[in-house]
Amino acid sequence: MKRAREWHSGFFRNSFYNPASPAASAAAPAEAAFAAKLLGLKKGAALLDLCCGPGRHAVEFARRGLAVTGYDFSAEYLREAAARAAARGVELRLLRGDMRRLKFREEFDAAVNLFTSFGYFPKYSDDLRTLKGAARALKPGGLFLIDLLNGDLVRRLFIPRDWHDLGGHYLLEERELRGDLLFNTWTRLDRKTGRAQKRTFFNRLYGRAELAAALRLGGLRPLKFLGGFDGSPLSADSVRLLCLARKA
Ligand SMILES: C[S@@+](CC[C@H](N)C(=O)[O-])C[C@H]1O[C@@H](n2cnc3c(N)ncnc32)[C@H](O)[C@@H]1O
Structure with a gap:
């Protein structure tokens, strides 16, 4: 197998992979509903969907009255997110960029990073840069929800x-x-x-302890760990690892 390198720019293309598979698209409304409730956001609140991909959650957040900014590296997926938003009759602000280079300052009430959209870089410090950028993007006390494959499992x-x-x-x-x-x-x-x-x-595996440590180093204080979008507690058998954190 090849050595660690920047792989994301060639991978996230419709010709090879699209995260909005029929099954994943079908799951998105319930996942977004659960996330919106957990974040406790009021109508009009500003939400950053970091690595929004084709926008399957972003449009659902917008349908709940949130002011959603979708941010992703893939131009193809962003075009799909725009088409999805138009089809659902909602507005999304869609921006293209690298998650390591977020420029936002205290703009959002909350941010989400869903479906293992993290841990893609050879250097751990780049994961921390991403988290620090997300923390900077949040208003004081803002919430961050991350959803990863459970590295412990x-x-x-x-x-x-x-x-x-x-x-x-x-x-x-x-x-x-x-x-x-x-x-x-x-x-x-x-x-x-x-x-x-x-x-x-490749992706860097994060179990509960590693994720908690990275979030803290990124300026985010873990509040709650969950094992799925059904609200189940995190256990040794959880496939997903969700963490709700607050800007420290
Ligand atoms: C597994 S997909 C998940 C997308 C979306 N959150 C979902 O659940 O459908 C990961 C996403 O991360 C994006 N991505 C990968 N590397 C990135 C980077 N360096 N900066 C910003 N986005 C990136 C990809 O384009 C892709 O849309």
Whole structure:
């Protein structure tokens, strides 16, 4: 497998991957409803959806009357978010940029980072830069909600490879753990054409303790950990790791 590098710019393209799969899109309204309730935001509150992708949560937040800024690196996904917003009759402010270079200052009542949109960089310091930028973007006392794959579970029940049937294509996922980085090689096999595409990427694994430490270093104080968008408490078997934090 390849060495750690900046992989995100070539990976998040419709020709290979789109986070708004039918199943993920179907889950988004309930996830956004849960997140909005947890954040306790009033109509008109300013929300940053950091790494909003194709906007599946952003439009749902906007439908709840929040003033949503969606921020992402992928121009393709941002175009899709704009189309989704137009189709739902809501407004989104969509900005393109790198999560490590957030320029906002005390602008938002809350920020979210959903569906493991974090831990993408070879340097841990870049993850901290991202968190510091998110903290700076929040008004004093503002809330931050992050949703990651639970790194503690991945380490405990390590599955080196598995297949998924994703409708139009099959996906083979192969995994390798190197220190705190989980290397994934995805082979996408098109059902109709038989065409195979392969990409290797990594993400830094965060369990509860590592996430709490990173958030604190980023200027965010963890308030609550959860194991899913159903509000379940975080346990050793939780697939997701959600943390609600407040600007310190
Ligand atoms: C797993 S997807 C999740 C997207 C969205 N939150 C969702 O749940 O559908 C991760 C997102 O992070 C974005 N991303 C990756 N690297 C980025 C970077 N350096 N700066 C900003 N966005 C980035 C990708 O373009 C992609 O939209």
